[in-house]
Ligand code: SF4
């Protein structure tokens with residue numbers, strides 16, 4: 030039985046990593062898109078960051094050095110990631126339930142990181158009591174907060190008519206999955222593994238490939254649910270936890286001008302030579318096959334010869 | 336059907352219309368203004384076109400006449416949708432579309448940011464995510480073909496009404512992207528509205544006549560959406576030069592086709608017809624500042640409009656290339672966009688990754704240049720000439736989408752002693768209600784709908800900005816430095832009789848600058864000539 034759970038865990042981790050990578054690679058491999066930024070842009074420098082200004086506020090902006098402030102970017106990103114600032118600002122009633130949910134997940138991730146560190150310490154025979162003390166705190170807190178948040182979100186999705194219209198089976202299923210998974214984690218913590226020693230041993234086994242048998246069925250069930258949930262996340266809209274990076278940095282804040290950027294020019298040359306197959310009369314039917322041909326052809330000024 | 340009971344899949348139901356906003360549903364205006372009844376769509380139109388969404392008909396979708404035509408209509412849409420997700424056919428926006436499709440949490444945080452949703456009394460049809468969710472469900476079920484899609488993503492039936500309504504719904508959005516600004520994930524429902532418009536235009540050949548035949552096609556054919564040829568435009572500007580030289584006592588001549596000038600200024604040609612004072616004001620300021628500048632009479636280069644931004648990437652690219660080509664031919668150092676928001680964004684931002692190496696003459700907004708001129712001391716000003724309440728409307732394309740916020744305010748603060756902000760403003764402003772092409776639509780009851788609904792939030796912001804100075808005794812000015820916004824604000828001032836009742840007029844920013852110029856006769860801005 031333990032062996033089976035170890036196997037599932039390996040597979041789950043591989044699926045998770047592969048699915049995350051697949052999405053990221055697919056995004057990176059997309060052709061370059063046009064600029065579509067939205068202000069305020071996080072990395073603007075100086076006072077412009079305060080009021081949402083841009084380098085386009087300068088005469089001859091292309092002759093001036095462009096200042097990009099990573100500090101300002103962090104000033105936007107940190108409250109957004111840690112505090113869900115946008116939801117707090119624009120959708121406070123939802124924030125009260127979605128924040129505990131996300132915070133719970135953050136604590137759970139921290140817990141996992143500390144368990145992994147603790148496991149390494151166990152393998153290397155290094156004392157790791159303070160690490161395990163933090164894990165003992167973050168784990169239960171994370172599980173309970175996630176359950177509270179998920180129950181709150183479920184309640185909102187069922188009772189709030191506006192949310193209900195836009196909710197479907199997958200929303201309810203996902204929330205239930207989190208409630209059950211974290212519920213099992215809480216039960217395991219309460220009745221089987223209060224100090225997470227079993228968890229540490231299990232992870233140490235995973236890392237060292239010394240697959241020590243674990244006798245508790247509840248613990249193993251909890252692991253199966255946890256791994257399944259993790260592997261499942263990148264296949265859902267919850268992929269936003271990593272895709273948000275691109276949505277913000279590449280699209281919303283993607284304000285890099287195409288000045289002295291031969292790389293961008295080279296990419297533009299490639300896409301302009303892509304074939305175009307849109308069928309409307311103003312595009313098709315002029316025997317123009319690529320974007321460059323279609324865009325430089327003016328069907329109105331150059332009526333076709335009979 | 337009431338707004339409360341509207342579900343996503345209702346869009347596919349065989350009902351006469353999907354929803355409707357009644358006067359009693361509308362968001363109240365601050366000065367308890369009574370609304371008249373809206374005109375109905377004429378029967379002729381209903382017979383010919385698929386006016387199945389509500390009581391407005393923007394897109395003029397020809398009604399399918401048989402089951403076969405209905406199926407063909409749906410199939411064409413699906414073919415177009417597939418192309419929207421193709422790397423080659425939609426390289427321009429694929430990344431944004433895919434990420435919005437896959438990552439939205441359906442949290443509705445974006446809803447309250449939308450002025451249409453609010454103005455309609457929170458009608459579900461106007462919720463930013465409503466049309467997106469229909470699009471998403473169709474995409475997942477019929478294009479991406481996800482297993483158990485109805486169960487996973489929610490049910491959607493697909494018939495010609497679904498498609499026709501979705502097309503119309505893409506024109507119930509100003510594409511102002513205020514909703515996108517509030518999205519915690521970074522998803523963009525405005526983009527989806529534009530992608531739907533693109534499928535209709537680029538694949539199905541269906542677009543509102545004002546944007547296509549009378550808009551971008553005219554632009555490419557005659558050089559301007561106004562249908563003015565270069566000769567007519569030059570004649571008109573010459574007439575403006577003479578007229579305003581006399582009126583202002585400041586003698587000037589607008590330069591045309593000056594080879595090697597520093598600046599190619601491109602106006603929205605609509606200004607030449609509707610707001611000649613704006614054209615004159617630019618010429619006066621540029622001449623008084625001693626700039627080396629010119630207008631161009633090359634095709635499309637005397638009209639900055641690029642309606643492709645609103646509905647069609649191909650028409651967009653064609654127009655942008657003509658603008659850039661004209662600059663190259665004249666050998667200017669830069670293009671300066673006059674007061675037209677969508678033209679600003681089109682040529683400065685979007686075209687930035689479209690124009691090939693040889694056509695990359697730098698492009699900039701007029702506002703920083705005007706600010707520098709005002710601050711330079713080259714022109715003498717008497718701000719007391721502008722001593723009336725002035726508020727500033729921020730065109731979305733210039734502020735939220737380009738981050739040009741402060742230059743306009745620096746000018747206001749220097750020249751308008753009674754300047755007051757609208758709330759909210761800057762990148763968080765509300766659209767005027769004319770955005771994404773509506774400002775030029777007057778067909779049937781579209782004007783009514785714009786005044787009552789799309790512009791409702793803006794007129795209420797304007798009224799609030801002047802709440803300390805009510806009544807017709809005090810002349811007030813709404814500075815709207817964008818041709819489309821001006822058109823929309825003009826229509827709302829007329830609709831709500833704001834000139835008579837409150838002495839509110841509107842105009843651009845250059846009019847305020849010239850109005851304060853010591854070398855110009857007083858009274859450039861004139862409330863009687865509205
Ligand atoms: S677009 Fe953004 S704010 Fe709107 S529902 Fe989706 S995730 Fe929420």
Ligand code: SF4
Nearest residue numbers: 449508509511512514
């Ligand atoms: S883009 Fe503007 S009008 Fe359209 S849904 Fe978003 S907020 Fe509303």
